[in-house]
Amino acid sequence: MRYHFHLVIETPRANLVAGMKWLLGTYTIRFNRRHRYFGHLFSCPSQGARRRK
Numbered sequence: 378m379r380y381h382f383h384l385v386i387e388t389p390r391a392n393l394v395a396g397m398k399w400l401l402g403t404y405t406i407r408f409n410r411r412h413r414y415f416g417h418l419f420s421c422p423s424q425g426a427r428r429r430k
Contacts, residue, residue: 405417
């Protein structure tokens, strides 16, 4: 499962949504730059192949 991962996260404040948004957004930007891709990284794999610039 390439589009699947598990995390165990504990946060003292109720900011998990903001943290996950930052984590996935940062990872997506860096992955796309490294591999010269663009678009959503975690979209459904059945929606078509990833597009290169």
